[in-house]
Amino acid sequence: MRFLGRENLGGRVLKVVTVLSLAASATALISAKSLAQQTQTEEMERRAKVLQALPPNAAKRIFGTNPAPAPLAARAIGSFARGCLAGATAIPVDGDTWQVMRLSRNRMWGHPDLIRVVERLAKAAPREANWRGLLVGDISQPRGGPMLTGHASHQIGLDADIWLTPMPNRRLTRDERENMSATNIARSDWMDVDPAVYTRSHLAIVRLAAKQPEVARIFVNPAIKVAFCRDAGADREWLSKVRPMWGHNYHFHIRIACPKNDASCVDQPLPGDGDGCGDELKDWLKKQYAALMKPKPPRDPNARPPKPPRPWTLDDLPAECREVAIAR
Numbered sequence: 001m002r003f004l005g006r007e008n009l010g011g012r013v014l015k016v017v018t019v020l021s022l023a024a025s026a027t028a029l030i031s032a033k034s035l036a037q038q039t040q041t042e043e044m045e046r047r048a049k050v051l052q053a054l055p056p057n058a059a060k061r062i063f064g065t066n067p068a069p070a071p072l073a074a075r076a077i078g079s080f081a082r083g084c085l086a087g088a089t090a091i092p093v094d095g096d097t098w099q100v101m102r103l104s105r106n107r108m109w110g111h112p113d114l115i116r117v118v119e120r121l122a123k124a125a126p127r128e129a130n131w132r133g134l135l136v137g138d139i140s141q142p143r144g145g146p147m148l149t150g151h152a153s154h155q156i157g158l159d160a161d162i163w164l165t166p167m168p169n170r171r172l173t174r175d176e177r178e179n180m181s182a183t184n185i186a187r188s189d190w191m192d193v194d195p196a197v198y199t200r201s202h203l204a205i206v207r208l209a210a211k212q213p214e215v216a217r218i219f220v221n222p223a224i225k226v227a228f229c230r231d232a233g234a235d236r237e238w239l240s241k242v243r244p245m246w247g248h249n250y251h252f253h254i255r256i257a258c259p260k261n262d263a264s265c266v267d268q269p270l271p272g273d274g275d276g277c278g279d280e281l282k283d284w285l286k287k288q289y290a291a292l293m294k295p296k297p298p299r300d301p302n303a304r305p306p307k308p309p310r311p312w313t314l315d316d317l318p319a320e321c322r323e324v325a326i327a328r
């Protein structure tokens, strides 16, 4: 259950939520509210702290500090939350209809297939979704792999975060890209969207993303899915790809399926048919409400803090990731 609550494995996780892990997921949810939006200073401080605590052979350190992609053929290796990426390409930091945010994190790398999908979505956004352009959040590190901060997934270059705020009508400065925040579109009780910020263009941009054939899943907060379910009208097939997930109230998360003929890539089963607007969504809302809105019992000041999990080394990743880690 170590990934629960981070951007992870999708709807199946819900079925294996236990009482114990619910507390952990709530904590992760709360941090997920702010993690993606942290400013440059906050992010640097967090990184320094994480690095200090990690052994030299930690996979997070190896992948989190390598500034350049592995010059190998493009391959997504392993699974979304345990793997790495060979032959990554970076999305250009500026396009006519997109701008990449948080440049100092160096997470604008992805499998070429994903970068193509994001660029295609950005180009179609103004015309087809009344959305001026994309603000692109985290994709992957240059060689994928586990990250020093945030995200359990995003490891194999097939996941991309897109802000739920449209691109402004000008180029953002480097400083703005580091420090400005997206808009939270969830209502304060987490049961629906905030009508003061939510627009039909939010639905339209996520629908457009879901209709790209490569896209397998999109994660949004359950509160946002509520609005999509209400506003989608008769065209509802795309809703099956839109999965409720903790966090994801400032950005939505696009996941494409494994590229064809990529034998090293471990796919997830596709989400089932149906719009997912029924019991499953209600269940998510209930759990989220309980986790975020109900008072928590006070923490026992004498309780020992839980032991942190052993940091992964290269041995915990697919064997091919060793080659990716050292390739030059």
Ligand SMILES: [Zn+2]
Residues within 6 Å of the ligand: 007, 151, 154, 159, 160, 161, 252, 253
């Ligand atoms: Zn994400």
